[in-house]
Amino acid sequence: MKVLVIGGDGYCGWATALHLSNKGYEVGILDSLVRRHWDAKLGVDTLTPITPIQQRLERWKDLTGKSIDLFVGDITNYDFLSKTLHGFEPEAIVHFGEQRSAPYSMIDREHAVFTQVNNVVGTLNILYAIKEDFPDCHLVKLGTMGEYGTPNIDIEEGYITIEHNGRKDTLPYPKQPGSFYHLSKVHDSHNIHFACKIWGIRATDLNQGVVYGVLTDETGMDEMLINRLDYDGVFGTALNRFCIQAAIAHPLTVYGTGGQTRAFLDIRDTVRCVELAIANPADSGKFRVFNQFTEQFSVGDLALMVKKAGNAMGLNVEIQNLENPRVELEEHYFNPKNTNLLDLGLQPQYLSDSLLDSLLNFATKYKDRVDNKQILPKVSWRRS
Amino acid sequence: MKVLVIGGDGYCGWATALHLSNKGYEVGILDSLVRRHWDAKLGVDTLTPITPIQQRLERWKDLTGKSIDLFVGDITNYDFLSKTLHGFEPEAIVHFGEQRSAPYSMIDREHAVFTQVNNVVGTLNILYAIKEDFPDCHLVKLGTMGEYGTPNIDIEEGYITIEHNGRKDTLPYPKQPGSFYHLSKVHDSHNIHFACKIWGIRATDLNQGVVYGVLTDETGMDEMLINRLDYDGVFGTALNRFCIQAAIAHPLTVYGTGGQTRAFLDIRDTVRCVELAIANPADSGKFRVFNQFTEQFSVGDLALMVKKAGNAMGLNVEIQNLENPRVELEEHYFNPKNTNLLDLGLQPQYLSDSLLDSLLNFATKYKDRVDNKQILPKVSWRRS
Numbered sequence: 001m002k003v004l005v006i007g008g009d010g011y012c013g014w015a016t017a018l019h020l021s022n023k024g025y026e027v028g029i030l031d032s033l034v035r036r037h038w039d040a041k042l043g044v045d046t047l048t049p050i051t052p053i054q055q056r057l058e059r060w061k062d063l064t065g066k067s068i069d070l071f072v073g074d075i076t077n078y079d080f081l082s083k084t085l086h087g088f089e090p091e092a093i094v095h096f097g098e099q100r101s102a103p104y105s106m107i108d109r110e111h112a113v114f115t116q117v118n119n120v121v122g123t124l125n126i127l128y129a130i131k132e133d134f135p136d137c138h139l140v141k142l143g144t145m146g147e148y149g150t151p152n153i154d155i156e157e158g159y160i161t162i163e164h165n166g167r168k169d170t171l172p173y174p175k176q177p178g179s180f181y182h183l184s185k186v187h188d189s190h191n192i193h194f195a196c197k198i199w200g201i202r203a204t205d206l207n208q209g210v211v212y213g214v215l216t217d218e219t220g221m222d223e224m225l226i227n228r229l230d231y232d233g234v235f236g237t238a239l240n241r242f243c244i245q246a247a248i249a250h251p252l253t254v255y256g257t258g259g260q261t262r263a264f265l266d267i268r269d270t271v272r273c274v275e276l277a278i279a280n281p282a283d284s285g286k287f288r289v290f291n292q293f294t295e296q297f298s299v300g301d302l303a304l305m306v307k308k309a310g311n312a313m314g315l316n317v318e319i320q321n322l323e324n325p326r327v328e329l330e331e332h333y334f335n336p337k338n339t340n341l342l343d344l345g346l347q348p349q350y351l352s353d354s355l356l357d358s359l360l361n362f363a364t365k366y367k368d369r370v371d372n373k374q375i376l377p378k379v380s381w382r383r384s
Numbered sequence: 385m386k387v388l389v390i391g392g393d394g395y396c397g398w399a400t401a402l403h404l405s406n407k408g409y410e411v412g413i414l415d416s417l418v419r420r421h422w423d424a425k426l427g428v429d430t431l432t433p434i435t436p437i438q439q440r441l442e443r444w445k446d447l448t449g450k451s452i453d454l455f456v457g458d459i460t461n462y463d464f465l466s467k468t469l470h471g472f473e474p475e476a477i478v479h480f481g482e483q484r485s486a487p488y489s490m491i492d493r494e495h496a497v498f499t500q501v502n503n504v505v506g507t508l509n510i511l512y513a514i515k516e517d518f519p520d521c522h523l524v525k526l527g528t529m530g531e532y533g534t535p536n537i538d539i540e541e542g543y544i545t546i547e548h549n550g551r552k553d554t555l556p557y558p559k560q561p562g563s564f565y566h567l568s569k570v571h572d573s574h575n576i577h578f579a580c581k582i583w584g585i586r587a588t589d590l591n592q593g594v595v596y597g598v599l600t601d602e603t604g605m606d607e608m609l610i611n612r613l614d615y616d617g618v619f620g621t622a623l624n625r626f627c628i629q630a631a632i633a634h635p636l637t638v639y640g641t642g643g644q645t646r647a648f649l650d651i652r653d654t655v656r657c658v659e660l661a662i663a664n665p666a667d668s669g670k671f672r673v674f675n676q677f678t679e680q681f682s683v684g685d686l687a688l689m690v691k692k693a694g695n696a697m698g699l700n701v702e703i704q705n706l707e708n709p710r711v712e713l714e715e716h717y718f719n720p721k722n723t724n725l726l727d728l729g730l731q732p733q734y735l736s737d738s739l740l741d742s743l744l745n746f747a748t749k750y751k752d753r754v755d756n757k758q759i760l761p762k763v764s765w766r767r768s
Contacts, residue, residue: 078493109462109512113505120504120571121497124564128493131767152553153546160558162537162546167717169536171558174544175574180508183578187504187571190559194567198711198765327582333551381582383515 002026003278004088006075006126007096008068009033009053011228012142012211012270016094018218018225019271020278021066028069028088029053030081031097038104044235044374046228047244047366048214059224075122078129085129092138092278093130097122098184102146103234103325103379105181112180119184120191127195138281139203140274141192143185145263145293145336147207149176150329155336158189158205158289178328179381189289196287203286204277208270209263209293212239213355214362216268227267229362232374239264239302241375243356246310246317247363248370253377256324258300261334263293266349276344290340294348309356327381386410387662388472390459390510391480392452393417393437395612396526396595396654400478402602402609403655404662405450412453412472413437414465415481422488428619428758430612431628431750432598443608459506462513469513476522476662477514481506482568486530487618487709487763489565496564503568504575511579522665523576523587524658529647529677529720531570531591533560534713539720542573542589542673562712563765573673580671587670588661592654593647593677596623597739598746600652611651613746616758623648623686625759627740630694630701631747632754639761640708642684645718647677650733660728674724678732693740711765 003020007013008029021027033053039045051059057068069088073080075097098119099105105115123141130137148155151174161170172193175186192203219227230236231244242252265273273292282288297305303319310317324330342348349355387404391397392413405411417437423429435443441452453472457464459481482503483489489499507525514521532539535558545554556577559570576587603611614620615628626636649657657676666672681689687703694701708714726732733739 109509112512113508116504116508116571116575117501120500124497124500125493128496135767151555153548153551153555160546160548162544162548162558164537164544164546167537171535171537172560174546174555174558176556177574177578180575180578183571183574186574187500187567190561190567190570191500191564194561194564199767383519383583 001092002088002090003092003094004028004030004090005094005096006030007098010035010096011230012267013096014227015216015219015267016271016274017068018060019216020275021060021068022064022218023275028071028090030071030073030075030084032074033072042234044232047231047363047369048226048229049369050226050228051224056225059222063221075125076118078125081125082129085134090134090137092140092281093126094140094274095123095126096142099181101235102179102181103377105179106379106381115181116184116187120187123188124191127192127201130201131195131199135200138278139192139201140277141188141203141205143189143205143207144182145207145209145291146182147175147177147186147189148173148336149178150332150334151176152333157291157337157340178326193287196285200285202282202284204282204288204290206273206277206290206292209265210237210239211265211267211270213267213359215358216271231370233377234379238299242303242306243359244363244370245375246306246315247360247367249316250372250375251318251320252303252306253375254299254303254319254321255326256321257330258303258321259298259330260328261296261298261332263296263336264351265292265294266355268349269294269346273341273346276341276346280344291336291338292341293338295350296334296336306356309353310360313357313360322377325377325380385476386472386474387476387478388412388414388474389478389480390414391482394419394480395614396651397480398611399600399603399651400655400658401452402444403600404659405444405452406448406602407659412455412474414455414457414459414468416458417456426618428616431615431747431753432610432613433753434610434612435608440609443606447605459509460502462509465509466513469518474518474521476524476665477510478524478658479507479510480526483565485619486563486565487761489563490763490765499565500568500571504571507572508575511576511585514585515579515583519584522662523585524661525572525576525587525589527569527573527589527591528566529591529593529675530566531559531561531573532557532720533562534716534718535560536717541675541721541724562710577671580669584669586666586668588666588672588674590657590661590674590676593649594621594623595649595651595654597651597743599742600655615754617761618763622683626687626690627743628747628754629759630690630699631744631751633700634756634759635702635704636687636690637760638683638687638703638705639710640705641714642687642705643682643715644712645680645682645716647680647720648735649676649678650739652733653678653730657725657730660725660730664728675720675722676725677722679734680718690740693737694744697741697744706761709761709764
């Protein structure tokens with residue numbers, strides 16, 4: 001089965017592409033490589049020294065004998081996208097190819113507009129390309145749990161059955177996203193839902209939680225296959241960022257009280273969830289939504305877990321509650337469902353002491369590459 | 385009070401600008417005039433011979449002594465928008481300045497992408513301009529009843545209180561829009577809601593029904609103030625289009641069975657609703673939603689009403705059920721609420737025989753300007 005991974009040079013995309021290749025899928029990677037360019041422009045870098053995509057793929061072939069086709073270009077360029085699809089003829093498209101940082105989208109007007117146009121147009125182009133030439137191709141699109149926000153009722157998977165004034169209907173779950181980035185994903189979800197309805201496209205929206213960890217079976221095979229690991233204030237996410245902070249004796253930066261609860265998963269589960277979605281495609285015309293996470297933690301509790309694990313390794317770990325740069329509830333109800341992927345057979349890798357140890361050791365190994373100036377959040381959600 | 389009407393050269397915008405000017409508001413019009421250009425490119429034209437905006441405004445000044453400032457440019461150009469706002473210093477912005485046709489957005493990929501980028505970026509720019517320099521300015525944004533689709537439960541005004549698994553919350557009403565245009569309005573609504581929350585902006589989203597009629601107190605004052613009246617397959621909407629078809633002995637084009645029920649209002653109510661929203665601004669940080677319509681009709685019933693009124697005037701009126709170019713339910717529950725504007729004092733102009741007579745006479749007066757080739761719908765929602 002031929003699978004095109006759009007955004008296959010990124011953190012989730014790279015791990016997914018190798019996993020699928022390892023599992024026998026015929027994999028292509030489409031990526032504009034612009035994320036590396038954004039890092040350069042912001043003056044930030046991954047903790048881990050990632051090699052150019054071409055070298056990564058050569059090494060993968062040397063190690064496994066498996067080829068991954070590479071298509072370098074931007075999906076907002078429809079001609080490029082269309083030519084790539086005609087060349088590769090995918091049966092499934094995994095779409096990670098979006099600007100994925102909330103703080104990046106909140107830097108200023110230009111970054112907000114860029115994020116929404118880039119993400120919405122890229123996805124619209126994919127929908128049109130599928131409709132025009134590959135109507136049976138299954139779109140597996142990365143959404144985010146952040147689309148839901150923190151409603152005071154249970155979060156269902158994409159839809160909710162509402163009884164109202166004596167009548168009943170199952171409707172798209174109401175969305176309350178918390179950044180212009182998260183909004184772009186909500187826009188995508190609405191657009192994809194509509195395209196499924198009018199054109200009979202088959203799509204799965206994976207509303208993913210915060211991903212942690214860095215090693216998968218495949219990226220751990222060789223130093224040249226190493227995955228990126230972000231710790232900076234723009235691209236770094238909780239847990240990964242905390243472990244790196246612990247490794248360099250920087251206080252763990254908890255925004256506000258840390259009472260914010262979020263959904264999390266190990267990157268080894270990310271790649272399995274995508275594989276499950278591909279192996280069990282949505283029906284034609286169906287917009288299917290899976291909440292892709294395995295556990296939930298408050299940010300404050302995560303920091304405490306990292307502190308404890310760090311202390312056990314002899315690291316001196318402090319926790320610092322910063323003024324929250326975001327506008328979000330710091331105490332709230334949070335009960336999201338995630339049964340769809342479990343029903344397909346997902347066996348979660350829950351967060352463990354050994355994972356924390358491994359991540360802390362990994363961070364320690366590369367700690368000399370850390371630029372301390374890039375750790376604190378500089379982007380504020382509020383009017384200055 | 386200074387009010388900037390963005391899109392003030394259009395059907396609703398022109399009527400609104402004159403109404404507000406007549407009521408003593410200090411009015412500015414910002415418009416790119418691109419709608420006239422789209423007409424030219426599609427080879428369509430308004431039934432009524434509209435004069436250039438500059439002549440319209442001169443005539444308005446001659447008749448009433450009231451000046452309306454004109455700013456010609458595109459709000460997707462932030463520098464232009466920002467300069468205009470600094471020059472005019474509005475206390476309220478009425479935003480009609482979007483691509484507003486569902487069929488136009490469904491022509492092809494380019495038109496879908498254009499519609500979403502144009503509408504979303506224009507509104508994002510307005511939000512940033514308000515946040516940066518006019519934080520107290522009230523944004524009155526034109527949405528559409530089409531954002532809701534046709535759910536099987538009552539349609540509330542923007543929000544719905546949901547009881548679920550023993551808990552309760554009031555959340556944004558789930559949206560099921562039916563075209564890439566309608567989707568762009570849903571994207572706008574989500575973006576505005578977020579901007580209100582994080583920046584304390586005050587905004588009112590007017591989810592407007594299908595507007596009919598052409599005369600208002602102001603546009604009826606003089607031939608040079610005449611409003612546009614669209615009848616073509618791209619920009620023409622039900623009722624207005626039916627009356628023009630009746631006037632030229634073209635069968636009334638009902639899409640599918642005509643069982644689709646929609647919300648409607650007279651353009652004389654459009655201008656009053658906008659005035660009510662401006663005169664009663666939203667609180668700071670509040671994203672307020674009004675459903676702006678006065679009655680609901682099925683498309684088939686409307687056609688019968690026009691046939692009856694036309695027959696009474698001696699016109700021979702046929703009804704033709706065309707294959708529906710859209711993907712939509714033709715029989716469905718539809719019970720939208722509209723109490724917010726009534727509570728503010730709206731006294732509706734319900735659809736009457738005299739309005740139909742007036743509209744049919746108006747259409748008859750200009751019937752020699754009709755291009756019969758532009759009447760039938762040419763844009764299909766489905767895969768070809």
